[in-house]
Amino acid sequence: MAELHLLGARLLTGLLGGLYLGFAVAVLPGLARLDDETYVKAFNHINAVIVNPLFMVVFLGSPALAATLPLWDRSPSVIAAAGLSLAALISTLVRNVPLNNELAAGCPRESFESRWTRWHHLRTCAMVASAAMLAW
Numbered sequence: 187m188a189e190l191h192l193l194g195a196r197l198l199t200g201l202l203g204g205l206y207l208g209f210a211v212a213v214l215p216g217l218a219r220l221d222d223e224t225y226v227k228a229f230n231h232i233n234a235v236i237v238n239p240l241f242m243v244v245f246l247g248s249p250a251l252a253a254t255l256p257l258w259d260r261s262p263s264v265i266a267a268a269g270l271s272l273a274a275l276i277s278t279l280v281r282n283v284p285l286n287n288e289l290a291a292g293c294p295r296e297s298f299e300s301r302w303t304r305w306h307h308l309r310t311c312a313m314v315a316s317a318a319m320l321a322w
Contacts, residue, residue: 188258195251196320199271202248203313206274210310214303222295233286249275252316267319274312281305 213232217225252271255264285293285302 191251195255198244198248199252199317199320201244203317206310206313210307225295230290263319263322267316270312270316274309277305277309
């Protein structure tokens with residue numbers, strides 16, 4: 187059971203870290219080249235379509251599995267991975283999602299983009315580091 191739990195945590199954490207990294211290195215630079223109206227429209231569309239069952243399994247499953255791994259394995263790398271994964275989830279729920287809602291409600295791009303990107307880079311680093319700790 188513990189091996190399957192670890193495998194699931196590794197897989198979902200790697201997938202989520204990879205999604206965040208791909209968004210940071212490909213999607214955000216592409217969006218940055220758009221005019222303000224197109225940027226806001228595209229970002230709002232992305233925010234709407236990403237909330238789907240497969241994404242939610244990865245988004246919630248990764249921190250759930252990582253956070254419960256220390257029940258079987260109390261190694262420093264597993265504990266660090268759990269903390270990093272939870273930090274990414276919390277920063278997403280407390281920072282990125284409210285900013286998404288602000289954008290959808292008409293917040294201008296210039297007061298959104300740099301704040302959202304900063305928090306996105308933080309959660310990306312946390313998820314990639316969590317995946318690395320689980321691979322350790």
